[in-house]
Amino acid sequence: MRRRAWRAGGRRRGGGPRYPGWLALPAAGWYAAFFLVPLGFVVAYSFAALEGYAGIAFAWNLDNYRSLWDPLYGGVFKRTLGLSLFGTAATLLVGFPFAYWLARYAQRKTLLLLLVVVPFWTSFLIRTYAWLIILDPEFPLFRALHSVGVVGADLNLLYTPKAIYIGVVYNYLPLMVLPLYAALERLDWSLVEAAQDLGDPPWRAFRRITLPLALPGVVAGSLLVFIPLTGEYLIPVILGGDKTVFAGNLIAQQFLEAHDWPFGSAIAVVVIAAMTVVLVAFSRIAARQETQGG
Amino acid sequence: MSDQESFWQRGVDRKGFVAAAGLAALAAASGGRLGADAFAAVGRDEAGGELLYYNWADYVNPKTYPAFEKATGIKVKKDFYASNEALLAKLKGGARGYDLAVPTGYMVQILAQEKLLEPIDWSKLPTVKKNINQKFRRLPFDPQDRYSVAKDWGTTGFIYRTDLVKERPTSWREFFTLAKTTYSGKVTVLDGIPEVIGSMAVMLGYSYNTDSKSQLDKVKQELIALKPHLLAITSTEYKQLLISGKAVLGLGWNGDGAAVAAKKPAQYVIGKEGGEFWVDSYVIPVGAKNPDAAHAWIDYVYGPKANAVETEYTYYGSPVKTSLLKGVLAAEILGNPAVFPPPNVLAKLEPNKVSARGTQLRNRIWTEFKAS
Numbered sequence: 001m002r003r004r005a006w007r008a009g010g011r012r013r014g015g016g017p018r019y020p021g022w023l024a025l026p027a028a029g030w031y032a033a034f035f036l037v038p039l040g041f042v043v044a045y046s047f048a049a050l051e052g053y054a055g056i057a058f059a060w061n062l063d064n065y066r067s068l069w070d071p072l073y074g075g076v077f078k079r080t081l082g083l084s085l086f087g088t089a090a091t092l093l094v095g096f097p098f099a100y101w102l103a104r105y106a107q108r109k110t111l112l113l114l115l116v117v118v119p120f121w122t123s124f125l126i127r128t129y130a131w132l133i134i135l136d137p138e139f140p141l142f143r144a145l146h147s148v149g150v151v152g153a154d155l156n157l158l159y160t161p162k163a164i165y166i167g168v169v170y171n172y173l174p175l176m177v178l179p180l181y182a183a184l185e186r187l188d189w190s191l192v193e194a195a196q197d198l199g200d201p202p203w204r205a206f207r208r209i210t211l212p213l214a215l216p217g218v219v220a221g222s223l224l225v226f227i228p229l230t231g232e233y234l235i236p237v238i239l240g241g242d243k244t245v246f247a248g249n250l251i252a253q254q255f256l257e258a259h260d261w262p263f264g265s266a267i268a269v270v271v272i273a274a275m276t277v278v279l280v281a282f283s284r285i286a287a288r289q290e291t292q293g294g
Numbered sequence: 295m296s297d298q299e300s301f302w303q304r305g306v307d308r309k310g311f312v313a314a315a316g317l318a319a320l321a322a323a324s325g326g327r328l329g330a331d332a333f334a335a336v337g338r339d340e341a342g343g344e345l346l347y348y349n350w351a352d353y354v355n356p357k358t359y360p361a362f363e364k365a366t367g368i369k370v371k372k373d374f375y376a377s378n379e380a381l382l383a384k385l386k387g388g389a390r391g392y393d394l395a396v397p398t399g400y401m402v403q404i405l406a407q408e409k410l411l412e413p414i415d416w417s418k419l420p421t422v423k424k425n426i427n428q429k430f431r432r433l434p435f436d437p438q439d440r441y442s443v444a445k446d447w448g449t450t451g452f453i454y455r456t457d458l459v460k461e462r463p464t465s466w467r468e469f470f471t472l473a474k475t476t477y478s479g480k481v482t483v484l485d486g487i488p489e490v491i492g493s494m495a496v497m498l499g500y501s502y503n504t505d506s507k508s509q510l511d512k513v514k515q516e517l518i519a520l521k522p523h524l525l526a527i528t529s530t531e532y533k534q535l536l537i538s539g540k541a542v543l544g545l546g547w548n549g550d551g552a553a554v555a556a557k558k559p560a561q562y563v564i565g566k567e568g569g570e571f572w573v574d575s576y577v578i579p580v581g582a583k584n585p586d587a588a589h590a591w592i593d594y595v596y597g598p599k600a601n602a603v604e605t606e607y608t609y610y611g612s613p614v615k616t617s618l619l620k621g622v623l624a625a626e627i628l629g630n631p632a633v634f635p636p637p638n639v640l641a642k643l644e645p646n647k648v649s650a651r652g653t654q655l656r657n658r659i660w661t662e663f664k665a666s
Contacts, residue, residue, distance in 0.1 A: 052650045053404045076665055158540075159526045241526030242485055245665040253664075257379045257487060258657035259386075 039272075045265035056261060064266035073250070073267075077274075080247040084229040087168045088222050091176035094169065095221065099177050100210075103184035113181070116174050128167055128238050135163050135239065159241030167235040172228075176221040183217025184210075219286045227275055247271050343368045345587035348375060348384075348392040348579065355607035362594050368587045376530070377486070385410045390581030394588040399435040399573045400488075400646045402442045411441040412578040418589035419443065422596045430613035433573060434645065442575035443592050444613040446605070449635060449643060450489050450570035453551040457559040458542040466497035466565035470520060473543050478523040482532040483545040487660045488646045489570060490517070490527075493545060496568045502644040505652025510659060517663045527664065536560065548632045552609040555632075562632045564639055571643035573613075598622045609633055 046064055051057045106112055119127060133139060135158045145151045157163045187210065195205040211218075233248030242249075247267065254264030343366075347354075351374040359370050373392070375381045378401040385392075386408060397405060405411050416423065422443055430444040452469045456462075459477065463469045473481040483490045492502040494516050500509045525541050526532070535541035536554045551562025578588045594600055601614045602623040609627070611634050612619060619628060627633055648656065 050654070052407070053653060055408070072662055072665060076661075079665075241524070241528065243521070243524060243527055243664065245661065249664070250661065253657075253661065256383050257377070257660075258653075259379065259382060260654075260657065 042265045042268055042272075045261050046269045048262040048265075050260050050262055053259060064263045065270075067263065068266060068270060076245050076247060076250050077270075079244070080230055083164070083168065083232070083246060084226050086165060087172055087229045088176075088226045090165070090169045091173050091225050092218065092222065095173055095176035095180055096218075099180035099184055099217075102177075102181055103187065104189065113178075116177055119174065124171065125234065125238075128171065128235055131163070131167050131170065131239055132158065135166070159239070159243065161240065161244060163239040164236050164244065167239040168229065168232065171235065172225045175224040175228075179220035179224065180214065180217040183214045183220075187213050216286060219282055223279065223282055226278065230271055230275060343584075343587065344371060345369070345584060345591055346371045346373065346391055346393045347591070348373050348381070348395040350374065350396065350574075351376070353396065353608060355603050357603055357607075358595065358600065361600065361603075362591060365594060366587075366590050368584075368590055370591075381405075382408070382410075385579055390579075391583050392579045393582040393584045394591060395577055395579050396445050396574045397577060398646065399433060399442075399575060400648070402575050402577055403435040403647075405577065405579075406436065406441045410580050412580055412582055412585055413440050414443060414578065415585075415589060418586070419593050419596075421593045425596045425598065425601075425614050425618055427613055427615045430573070433575075435573075435647070436575070442577050445574045445576050445595075446608060446610040446612055447571065447573040448548045448610045449564050450484075450493065450545070450547055450572065451551070451562060451564040452493075453536055453544045453546050453554055453560055453562050455536060455539065455542045455554075455558060455560050458539055462561075463543075464563060464566050466493055466567050466569070469543060469545075469563075469565065470494070470497060470516070474520060474523050477543050479525055480540065480542045481520075481524050481544070482526050482528055482535055482541045483520075483524060484532070484547075485527050485529045487656050488648060490545060490663075491656050491659060492570055492646065493565065494520075496565060499567065502568065502570055503646065503648045503652065505649045505655060507655060510652075510655050514659045514662060517659070518666045521663060521666050548635075549609040552630070552632050564635060564643070568642040568644065571640060571645055573645065574610075605633070611635075 044058065045056065047058075047060050047062070049057045049059055049061055049063065102109060102112055134141065136142075137156050137158065142151060142155060146155070157166065191213075192205050192209050195209050196202065200208065231248040231251070232246060233252050236242065236244050236246055236249055245253075251264050251267050251271070254260045254267065258264075345368050347370055349372065363369055375384065375395075378397050381395060381397055382401060382404060385405065402411075416439065426444070430447075432439050433442070433444065436442045452463070452466075454463060454469075459472070461468065461472060461476075463472055491510070491513055494513045495504045495509065496502050498509070498512055498516065500506070500513070504510060504513075525535065528535075529546075532541060532544045532546055533550045533553055536544050537557050539558070548562050548564075551560065554560040555562065576588070576592045578585050582588060595604055596614060598614060598618040599622050601612055602619060605612045605619075605623055606627060609630075609632075612623070616628070616634075631639070
């Protein structure tokens with residue numbers, strides 16, 4: 001950690017190599033045109049009013065935000081938060097041991113990493129549809145589990161909230177595993193061995209050495225899972241039978257069905273604002289951990 | 295019945311499939327302009343005899359495309375939408391270059407109000423003028439025939455598996471009661487705000503298009519009571535769910551009912567209380583590259599033979615004069631009450647035509663229903 005702290009300090013004092021700033025221009029232009037400008041539109045729409053079926057009257061009114069202050073939408077946001085927290089925790093719990101094993105012990109790392117990435121070569125939509133077959137009560141897996149008495153005969157996951165959770169963990173797991181692996185792969189295992197040599201039992205060495213050093217990966221993976229999950233809407237539609245409304249579904253419904261772009265924009269702005277708060281909080285935590293570590 | 299064979303083998307229905315919905319959503323999310331530019335590019339590369347047809351998935355007999363090209367020399371390019379609302383979102387978002395689309399009546403009116411349609415030039419439609427059943431001229435959603443020509447029509451009712459359901463429901467009340475009791479968990483409804491709210495309103499004795507707050511509140515209570523008994527809310531998977539038997543009752547369209555009935559014992563029913571009668575109409579979206587090709591398509595499919603090919607595929611009613619269809623359209627389709635309901639049944643049905651105020655109330659109810 002000391003090395004990292006030194007580097008950060010050096011950059012602040014301007015002692016490091018100078019980078020030509022214009023290299024950032026293409027990316028900056030791209031983000032300005034395709035991210036900041038549309039974001040501005042979204043914010044502007046969120047203050048507009050719906051006129052007739054699909055017309056928009058630009059104005060300065062807070063009605064869209066006011067109507068969001070409603071237990072109905074509060075429930076939707078709470079459910080969305082629950083799903084995002086669940087997805088983040090579950091992928092972390094499932095992904096960490098795997099990434100740990102992969103980084104420290106596994107033999108054919110390249111092949112295994114490839115296997116993690118391969119699903120990305122297929123459309124997200126098709127992979128989610130495939131789960132319709134897997135979750136079908138007629139699927140051989142369930143029959144086999146039933147015949148050995150693991151599950152009851154009436155187990156039906158399809159079109160239930162459980163199906164949504166399963167689909168979420170499956171789809172988001174690689175986003176957690178890859179940054180975790182990247183962090184653990186760089187880890188100097190001799191530090192862990194030294195801690196154990198000096199008397200730390202394995203779990204304490206893990207807590208005091210491995211975990212803090214892996215923390216950037218945990219933070220990166222958690223953000224990569226948590227943030228897109230707050231806008232997730234296809235998994236609930238396909239695997240949940242469209243019976244459960246999350247923030248993403250609510251926004252999609254406003255734009256595609258209700259034609260209430262102003263209200264949809266207001267919901268989107270609230271989600272974006274909440275995400276910004278989460279992001280800032282996360283980066284604060286990460287920064288504090290780093291200075292403590294150094 | 296080789297035509298029927300090909301019909302039953304197709305995988306998706308009039309309202310497309312969720313994949314299409316997802317792609318449409320992505321396209322809408324990425325901004326219609328992007329799509330418009332892409333289409334403009336296509337138009338430039340292959341100018342001349344080309345028709346860009348924006349349609350429900352699987353709503354044209356595949357045989358019609360080559361036949362049309364042979365007759366007119368016009369090549370058809372295809373793009374698909376999954377709901378009327380998605381079509382509006384795309385055009386409203388700025389997508390241009392489509393020559394032809396097929397919204398449902400109420401959406402024709404909204405698109406016209408939003409100035410998203412080009413007028414129809416009836417002088418280019420001699421076959422239509424000759425063959426159309428006068429009932430389908432000057433429909434309430436387009437009283438001057440300025441923007442639309444009827445493509446086909448159908449009804450919204452319910453489908454049940456006659457082998458898996460002992461009862462023989464004939465009314466919405468029976469349908470919803472069975473859904474909440476004996477067949478709980480084996481029921482689907484369309485992912486459509488007008489259809490589901492309208493059908494429930496009809497069960498309660500209200501108009502399909504009610505916008506009364508107190509009536510809609512009652513509808514909402516009924517819907518929330520129904521919710522725990524639903525397997526899924528879907529316009530796209532329900533045909534498959536009914537065929538597999540995972541669902542035994544489904545609120546849906548008559549064409550899909552015919553599709554299920556061809557594979558498994560099933561019956562399509564128009565609720566005794568009434569329901570929806572819809573007409574999908576050809577329109578020319580604003581900014582069409584080749585409106586002449588659009589007119590040529592409309593006029594072509596109004597030929598009795600070409601029209602019969604379409605009806606045998608979609609199983610939706612035809613606006614062509616019945617006298618002209620006799621002999622070219624298979625008698626079992628012409629005589630099938632699910633495709634061509636008798637007049638006394640039709641008299642009880644209403645087209646979807648909800649006021650803007652009612653639409654807003656309904657959107658809110660829909661969210662409550664789904665979030666409950």
